[in-house]
Amino acid sequence: MSVLKLSVRLALLAALACALLAVPALADSQARIVRLSDVEGTVQIDRNIGQGYEKAFLNMPITEGAKLWARDDGRAEIEFEDGSVVRITPNTKVEFTLLSLRDSGSKLSTVKIEEGTAYINFTGQKSNEFTINFARESARLTHAARFRVDLEDTDATLAVLKGDVEIEGPSGSVEVGKKQTATFDLADKDRYTVAKNFEQDPYDNWDKQQEQYHDRYLNAHSYDASMPYSYGVSDLNYYGTYYNVPGYGQCWQPYFTGVGWDPFMNGAWVWYPGFGYTWVSSYPWGWMPYRYGSWIFVPSYGWLWQPGGWNNWYTVPRVVNPPQRFTPPRPPSRGGQQTVVVGRAPSGSPGVPPRRTVMIDRGSAGLGVPRGGVRNLDKVSQAVESQGSTTVHTRPPARIAPTPPSGYSMRTQGYSGGMSTRTTSPSSHTSAPAHTSAPAPRVSTPAPRSSAPSVSHSSPPSRH
Template identity: 40%
Template structure:
């Protein structure tokens, strides 16, 4: 016999339980959101041939360029002649061969600063070298998840079903979803049926592929660039970021009196223009970002500040460089303190906004090229441009010598921290070190001259012939930042919020504290 009352109670209990479970899940989701964020930007470090950047709405950039950022939920797709490499903050890399594609499903960061990275191999042949220094990495292969359990090199072939995961170094764990999964060791190949997760096999060998040599060649090139490092990168929030190796390889560091450690490219001469060649690329997350055409053009354009000296020329000073997050060590464009006389900075395009407002049409890429400098540096036997001393305020300054030589450089090689013995200071909740800025770990006598935002000057911009979206994308409003109080009497720098202006200065600014020093000619003092 049915008992309506008991049935009603069971129904109420079931509904109540479901409500409680939903509430618990919602609270857990909120807590997770507070502990993680997805504002990372990782770097495309190498491009050859046809490479597209897409998202779920279609093509974002019909041709990718080196130094372009990749954000969460973006896809990379190569053509018949295309190949690309993406670097992560700890030196790990993902590489894509012709006629291949990957999705960046997760690019997250926890409140402790570690990263959560999930890439999805969707076609062709891709390579992965994960050292797991800065966080956790995984690759989705159909219904499977491949995780690097230690420093590992493996490739994923998706040309046909079943897919293959070949481990060249280290080991990976493959989550099959219906059992304990399987572990694949060095020189083993897993065959994975993408339609049936209970059907898989592990072979005790690897079949060589013609693209293995390209992957090894890229490793050798990165190892060469990181073989001789200076201690200058220790002033950054993440000294293992591979972009520091670009600066050590292509340029030199000088201890500038009153400024601290500054970097300048080698072999370019006095006519060098840091903004002479590049693009403005439109990203829905934060508007137009600067994409430099120089091979070392990642860190110097997304943190710190450029400054022009009459005697030495252009020089870049690090500041708040770490952890690669918008608003926490990564910005769409760096600050410029002072310019040469009559120099015009390229104007940052206006970001489209929602609503019935008359706006210029959005362009995916806006090319900038007003007298780029052709590079003909003198090269040493080791392959690095010769570093001359420079004159500054009546003194001769020699470049900083390389002092850190890892035993095994490269994506899986010895980290800078291990090779140098450097121990990172404890970071505060704001994500910046106390006093972190231009001076970093190398305080010099004197004070930093007053700087400020660059002049709001316009220049002609030639649009690049690229496929544009049919209609402007919706733009997410950037986070709101508040100017940090400068410490003491001007020994450190601070960052100010991106403004709503359409000028080049609409990126975040690293502002030099005011002092009695005089800046070089061409300085801009407008805030």
């Protein structure tokens, strides 16, 4: 072989190697997603793809530039990687104006409240920055805080229950402490008044019930401490359990699976700019098991989720050792932006009072079970395993307090800024857990299987 031909081949090989190495770099972008973790009633989403608002459903990834709109019977919750939460009530619009990642791995999140009422729980991880904007005000959070923002046409209020919040706006900076409320006069250069009390909001009980669910289930399993992310962990602990599987380590499985169930029976392919089609599971626990790790099939256990692969999140879930004749999940081959439903489509709760009883069947894998609505789900699972189905009573929904009469105000001691002479309108909220830090997730195509740490052995579930 001539020296010239050899040089040409070496150059081609070098170019090919560079191209192959470039693929993971493109896949490992600094894009972030957060989770639409609860949907009740009518909630719409604008995915920032030029199609305007459309139906939103549980487990949809929320990306930078997306908007959510809870209509007059709607409520929703959005979970961030560190466990921070934003909840919105009827007639509320929010925009996720910033979801980015620094080279250091710290996360930058900015949420704009366009109208309505939102509850915010920031867990306070030092490396992360979380900003809430409303009207011309900006609350940049640097430590743990829980608060509520009410934005109307002529005024806005921010009420703090935990921690303190500093707000910057046209009238300068103001710090609002625990159990204080700041009211901003939007018609008078955003001049503010700070009161030392606040009044109950109609949806405080609902927000409190959601927070109690996370408080109870977020750290309910010893394996949770090894999870680098917190979004979706509460649902894993409520809707399923862990097994130490020989050869695979610690794996998770939902209750009520049964023979013939597979994790891709119900869901939808949803298109996102920059990512293409992404699998969205219909199951109420269906976040982490489809974004990280692998689904594995083990005889005598069935399908289990093996945690891992925390540095990447997947648009197409990974499958390892599937049974014969199993068809792996494949995104639609045709281009376009339409949502493609598989089996039972993801949905939100209807905007009507929930049923007080629920029938649970083997093979349902938690579909139809309201989050936190049935006690001792592990024992219910045993009954379903032996009987095939069972009917259970559900917890009553949170009571929505009546709205105070128009013009009602609780006068309290306080102070004002920007030369305001207004009295204040009050508000309220609840407490929150701390969460662990994590490496930054990056979008990726499937990667080799990673193993989970080993803990005490559990027996496999019985199969009928």
